[in-house]
Amino acid sequence: MPDSTDPAGRPRRSRAAERILREAMRLFAERGYERTSIADIQAAAGLAPGSGALYKHFRSKEAVLAAGMEDFVAGAERARELIRTVPGPAEDALGVLARAAMQMLQDDQDVMRIVWRELEQFPELLARVRERRMQTTYAALADWLRDRADRGELRVEDPEATAAVLLGGLTSFKVFHTLLGEPPARLDDDRFVQAWLRVMLRGLLPDTRPGS
Template sequence: MADTPEPAERPRRSRAADRILREAMQLFAERGYERTSIADIQAAAGLAPGSGALYKHFPSKEAVLAAGMARFMEGAERARALIRSVPGPADEALAVLGRAAMQMLADDRDVLRIVWRELEHFPELRDQVREERMQSSYAAVAEWLRERNARGEVRVEDPEATAAVLLGSITSFRVFQTLLGEPPARLEDERYLRAWLRMMTRALGIGDAAGGVGDG
């Protein structure tokens, strides 16, 4: 079978375009898409008022939003690569994946606000984000569980449902914090991650499944 060609890299944006995109996404998250004008974005990006300089890089405000969502979706491939390649025994790998998920969601805090509050007005973009970033991430975790189960490292009856619990619990924690300004029960990340890892390790039978020491 011939090797599958690598996907073409997206063209690199100029520094000005990156600055416009960064500032626009922050404004969309803080003020909302409709309440953010082209003039607001240009001012935040340090462009001359009334110059129309934004249009040298993006054809419209909606194109700026779409570019921000495209960058968000690109993160899914990085997540899938990590899930496929994370080494070590299941408990160590699970800790790496949990910490990485928390960090990625923290890095995407502005985008999460936009996804939850703004994309209902852009159904095609919403559906694309749902499939290419969110559903694909759950599918990758389910595949990881399926492979570890086949190797006897975990015990999983329903990989898809278990993936929804594993990743969904972290997503819920971070979304709560992002939308409401503080985490559930005002927990620090490390405290939450320790509890998450203890519960998930036991639920997956890690150690017991591999013939290791159980909880006793």
């Protein structure tokens, strides 16, 4: 269980608890939730396999999984803050957001494997991740697109659908790589982002309209 919370209400854990959580999420991603035992987690975290030391920090194996998902969800607030505050003209800001999204997805590879492969058996956790991580991030991007369109920087007819296209493309690229072991067309991230930006900006910048 978390040792305390910080002023924002996020878990503040001991180093041992963080180590347990990190190793558990790695094992869940590699082996699957059901095939990972408490003893496996304790051994990976440097604890005696039969000691029950994990229970000093977490109530159960499912509580460890839930803690990992809560950390994943907390990352959405960092993403939303970047979307709200990214500086510069829209075409530059879009590049910053794309690269930040790719880095977050890279950092969260283990969690993505767990979400896609394991959370169906935990519908409440899946709903929490879907609503508080994914849907809120899409909504924040839609608001950003709407604001930039209101300023005349972008041409956006449907902010929600456009956000789904923009973020969905980045997410799909990284999920493909994470789940199948190599990226689509064997592209590196930078080459993909450059192509993504060229395509998206042609459709979004006002001076790309036919006859302009």
